[in-house]
Amino acid sequence: MPKRxxxxxxxxxxxxxxxxLGDRAVLLILRELLFxxxxxxxxxxxxxxxxxxxxxxxxMLVAEGVAERRAYSERPLRHDYWLTDKGKALFDxxxxxxxxxxxxxxxxxxxxDGPAIRYVHRxxxxxxxxxxxCPGCGAELGYGDLKGEPSPxxxxxxxxxxx
Amino acid sequence: MPKRxxxxxxxxxxxxxxxxLGDRAVLLILRELLFxxxxxxxxxxxxxxxxxxxxxxxxMLVAEGVAERRAYSERPLRHDYWLTDKGKALFDxxxxxxxxxxxxxxxxxxxxDGPAIRYVHRxxxxxxxxxxxCPGCGAELGYGDLKGEPSPxxxxxxxxxxx
DNA sequence: GATAGTAACTATGATAATCATAGTGACAAG
DNA sequence: CTTGTCACTATGATTATCATAGTTACTATC
Numbered sequence: 372m373p374k375r376x377x378x379x380x381x382x383x384x385x386x387x388x389x390x391x392l393g394d395r396a397v398l399l400i401l402r403e404l405l406f407x408x409x410x411x412x413x414x415x416x417x418x419x420x421x422x423x424x425x426x427x428x429x430x431m432l433v434a435e436g437v438a439e440r441r442a443y444s445e446r447p448l449r450h451d452y453w454l455t456d457k458g459k460a461l462f463d464x465x466x467x468x469x470x471x472x473x474x475x476x477x478x479x480x481x482x483x484d485g486p487a488i489r490y491v492h493r494x495x496x497x498x499x500x501x502x503x504x505c506p507g508c509g510a511e512l513g514y515g516d517l518k519g520e521p522s523p524x525x526x527x528x529x530x531x532x533x534x
Numbered sequence: 535m536p537k538r539x540x541x542x543x544x545x546x547x548x549x550x551x552x553x554x555l556g557d558r559a560v561l562l563i564l565r566e567l568l569f570x571x572x573x574x575x576x577x578x579x580x581x582x583x584x585x586x587x588x589x590x591x592x593x594m595l596v597a598e599g600v601a602e603r604r605a606y607s608e609r610p611l612r613h614d615y616w617l618t619d620k621g622k623a624l625f626d627x628x629x630x631x632x633x634x635x636x637x638x639x640x641x642x643x644x645x646x647d648g649p650a651i652r653y654v655h656r657x658x659x660x661x662x663x664x665x666x667x668c669p670g671c672g673a674e675l676g677y678g679d680l681k682g683e684p685s686p687x688x689x690x691x692x693x694x695x696x697x
Numbered sequence: 698g699a700t701a702g703t704a705a706c707t708a709t710g711a712t713a714a715t716c717a718t719a720g721t722g723a724c725a726a727g
Numbered sequence: 728c729t730t731g732t733c734a735c736t737a738t739g740a741t742t743a744t745c746a747t748a749g750t751t752a753c754t755a756t757c
Contacts, residue, residue: 374713375558375744376582382688384635384650385565385628392631395538395556396715402548411734419539421716426735447724449733457638463666464634465548467627468555472547475620487547503626503666503674511666525545538715538743559744574705584745589706610753612704 391435392464396420396428404438405462405514409451416533437461462514470501487525490517554598555627559583559591567601568625568677572614579696600624625677633664646685653680 378390392398399418408414415425429452432438437458443451454461473486490499493516497507504511521529541553555561562581571577578588592615595601600621606614617624636649653662656679660670667674684692 378558378562378582382645382650382685382691383565384632384639386562387635387639388631389558389561389565393556393558393561395541395552398552398556399541399549402546402552412732415734421718422735423737424715427714444733447733449724451734460634460638464627464630467630468551469547471623471627472550475623476547476550482545487545522545528545575703578705584747585706586708587744590743607704610704612753614705 388464391437392461394428396424397432398465398468400425400428400432401437401458401461402465404452404454404458405465406519409443409453411451413533414452417529419532432458459514466512466517470503473501483522483524485522487522489520489522491520492516493518551627554600555624557591559587560595561628561631563588563591563595564600564621564624565628567615567617567621568628569682572616574614576696577615580692582695595621622677629675629680636664646687648685650685650688652683652685654683655679656681 378386381387392401396418399420400414403414403417408417411422411425411429414420414429415422418425420428429438429440432452433440435457436455438452438454440450441453443449469488473482473488477487486501491497492499492505492507492510492512494510495505495508497505499505499507499512499517502512505516510516541549544550555564559581562583563577566572566577566580571580574585574588574592577583577592578585581588583591592601592603595615596603598620599618601615601617603613604616606612632651636645636651640650649664654660655662655668655670655673655675657673658668658671660668662668662670662675662680665675668679673679
């Protein structure tokens with residue numbers, strides 16, 4: 372393909388974020404980072420993406436100010452990736468994606484009898500289901516407010532990817 | 535590139551929707567459909583995508599049950615594209631993208647003095663800003679609840695695309 | 698009634714992004 | 728001094744994307 376058209380100068384807010392998020396690799400890497408999986412090899416394994424793609428996208432995310440690269444060990448020198456505030460704010464989008472999928476993306480019974488990931492509000496303990504505000508306490512739900520519990524089937528899939 | 539890896543069988547809800555949404559063309563076309571722009575040529579013009587890409591993606595969206603193709607004229611035979619309920623539910627995701635961009639994706643003053651798109655709650659008239667629930671009446675905000683008003687600069691951009 | 702639109706597409710060739718696989722550099726452990 | 732770990736980089740085959748032009752089936756105008 373020719374160089375993909377650049378949308379970063381459009382004034383449309385959906386277009387702007389589409390430039391960043393309209394890319395499978397980016398979405399998967401952000402999922403990993405939002406789940407607190409920060410190491411290169413773990414991200415590559417969990418997403419199934421090749422190291423070259425992971426490398427290229429992480430560099431881009433750092434350049435965009437969405438993630439930052441930190442040394443977590445000096446000897447041997449090792450780096451991992453953390454979300455910035457700008458990156459953490461993407462939680463709302465990925466959470467909306469999760470909510471849509473739980474409702475529309477599975478065949479009946481495909482996830483067992485519950486959702487693929489059960490989310491609980493950390494501060495009040497309520498199961499939030501797919502709500503935008505906590506049904507227990509009415510608080511808005513943002514980055515870090517939820518504790519996710521993958522279904523047994525999903526957990527098994529995750530284990531098989533890293534094995 | 536080789537055939538892109540298929541994620542549609544992953545049990546992760548973010549992975550599932552990433553298969554659909556991790557594509558610039560899809561996001562832009564969904565934006566058009568959510569804004570009520572249903573005709574092929576208009577979608578192509580507003581997104582800047584070539585007709586072949588628009589055609590391929592619309593076919594996919596129809597196959598996925600996100601959109602449907604309807605005849606709006608018999609003589610001459612002409613078709614356009616409408617969102618299904620499954621498609622309308624994607625509003626939450628695009629709205630979250632818009633909210634993120636309004637906060638993080640513009641240089642200071644780039645959009646004038648307000649947001650790139652001002653959204654007003656249809657039923658109560660309140661300016662919702664970038665809230666998830668209406669600050670005026672407390673209602674949840676979904677597809678069709680909001681009336682968007684693009685800033686003068688964005689409106690000019692849209693006009694220039696269709697000219 | 699021949700020419701010029703209009704709208705929704707399809708066809709073609711050049712280019713570049715992606716994948717799979719293998720390899721590198723710097724260090725630690727046995 | 729060989730093996731292992733981790734964060735990458737290198738290479739070649741494949742294919743999606745872009746730009747541009749063309750097609751089909753009508754309607755409207757001259």
